Amino acid sequence: GQQLNQSPQSMFIQEGEDVSMNCTSSSIFNTWLWYKQDPGEGPVLLIALYKAGELTSNGRLTAQFGITRKDSFLNISASIPSDVGIYFCAGQLGNTDKLIFGTGTRLQVFP
Amino acid sequence: DTGVSQDPRHKITKRGQNVTFRCDPISEHNRLYWYRQTLGQGPEFLTYFQNEAQLEKSRLLSDRFSAERPKGSFSTLEIQRTEQGDSAMYLCASSIVLGLFYGYTFGSGTRLTVV
Numbered sequence: 001g002q003q004l005n006q007s008p009q010s011m012f013i014q015e016g017e018d019v020s021m022n023c024t025s026s027s028i029f030n031t032w033l034w035y036k037q038d039p040g041e042g043p044v045l046l047i048a049l050y051k052a053g054e055l056t057s058n059g060r061l062t063a064q065f066g067i068t069r070k071d072s073f074l075n076i077s078a079s080i081p082s083d084v085g086i087y088f089c090a091g092q093l094g095n096t097d098k099l100i101f102g103t104g105t106r107l108q109v110f111p
Numbered sequence: 112d113t114g115v116s117q118d119p120r121h122k123i124t125k126r127g128q129n130v131t132f133r134c135d136p137i138s139e140h141n142r143l144y145w146y147r148q149t150l151g152q153g154p155e156f157l158t159y160f161q162n163e164a165q166l167e168k169s170r171l172l173s174d175r176f177s178a179e180r181p182k183g184s185f186s187t188l189e190i191q192r193t194e195q196g197d198s199a200m201y202l203c204a205s206s207i208v209l210g211l212f213y214g215y216t217f218g219s220g221t222r223l224t225v226v
Contacts, residue, residue: 003153033214042115042202042217043154050211088153092212096167097142099215101153 002027006089006102013079014110021087021105022073029091032065032072033099037086046087047074079109113137115218117203123224124193131189132221136205143186144215145178146202147171154202160186161208193225 006023013019023032031050035043047058049065049072056063062075072089089102116135124130136143142161146154157176158168162183172178175193180186190197200222204215 003155006153031212031214035217040219040222042204042220044217045214048212048214090153090214097144097159097206097208097212097215098156098167099154101155104151104153 002100004089004091004100004102006105008105009103010106010108012108012110015079015081017079019076019079019083019107020073022071023089023091023102024071025091025100026070027091027093027100028069029093029100030069030095031092032063033090033092034061034063034072034074035088035090035101037088037104039085043088076107079107081109081111083107084109115203115205115216117201117218117221119221120219121222121224123226126195126225127192129189129191130193130223131187132201132203132223134186134188134203134218136185136203137207137216140205140207140216141183142206142208143180144204144206145186145188146204146217148200148202148220149198157188190223193223195225198223198225 034046037043047063054065060077086104090099118133144159145157148154160180175191178188200220202220204217
C-alpha cells in the first residue's frame with residue numbers, strides 16, 4: 001500500500017535537545033496529522049493541520065502544513081525521556097476519511 | 112473507559128484457522144475504521160464504516176477478510192483460513208464527523224501471530 005516518505009528513519013538524541021522530522025508525499029492532502037505510537041499501543045493524535053502554510057503548536061510540539069500541501073514537518077523542543085516512541089505523519093486524501101501514513105520516525109532520548 | 116476498546120489484545124493461531132476480532136468505538140462516534148500495521152511500517156487502511164454501512168474497502172482486504180458493524184455500534188473483523196502473511200497488528204479507530212476532520216482515536220490493537 002501507499003506510504004508517505006518520512007525522515008529521518010530514526011533519531012538518537014540527548015535529553016534537552018530539539019528534534020525535527022519531516023514527511024513528504026507525491027499527492028496533495030487536505031489535512032496533515034501527526035501521531036505518536038508507544039510499543040504495543042495504538043497511535044495517539046498529537047497535532048492536526050488543515051491549511052497550507054498553517055503552523056500549529058501543542059506544548060513543546062510544533063508542526064507545519066507545507067505550502068505545496070505535499071509535505072509537513074514536526075518539531076519537538078527540549079526533548080524529555082517520555083518523548084521516546086515512533087512518530088507517524090498521516091495525510092487525509094480527498095473527501096474520504098482514509099489516512100495514508102508515513103513510514104515512521106523512531107525517537108530515542110538519552111538522559 | 113471512554114476510549115476505543117479492542118479484544119483480544121493478542122491472538123496466536125495456526126495457519127488455516129479462522130479468527131475474529133472485536134472493536135468497541137467511542138460511543139458517540141459514528142465512523143469506525145480498521146487498519147493493519149506490520150512491523151516497522153505505518154498503519155495501512157483496510158475499511159471503514161459510517162454507522163452500519165461499510166463505505167470503502169481497500170484492495171488489501173482480500174476475500175478472506177470480512178468486516179461488519181451491525182447496528183452501527185461495535186465492529187468485528189474476521190479472517191478466514193489465516194496465512195502467515197496475516198501476522199500483524201490490527202488497529203481499530205473511531206471518529207465523529209462534524210465538518211472538520213479531527214482525526215481518529217485508535218484502540219490499542221490486536222496483535223495476530225499466525226504460526
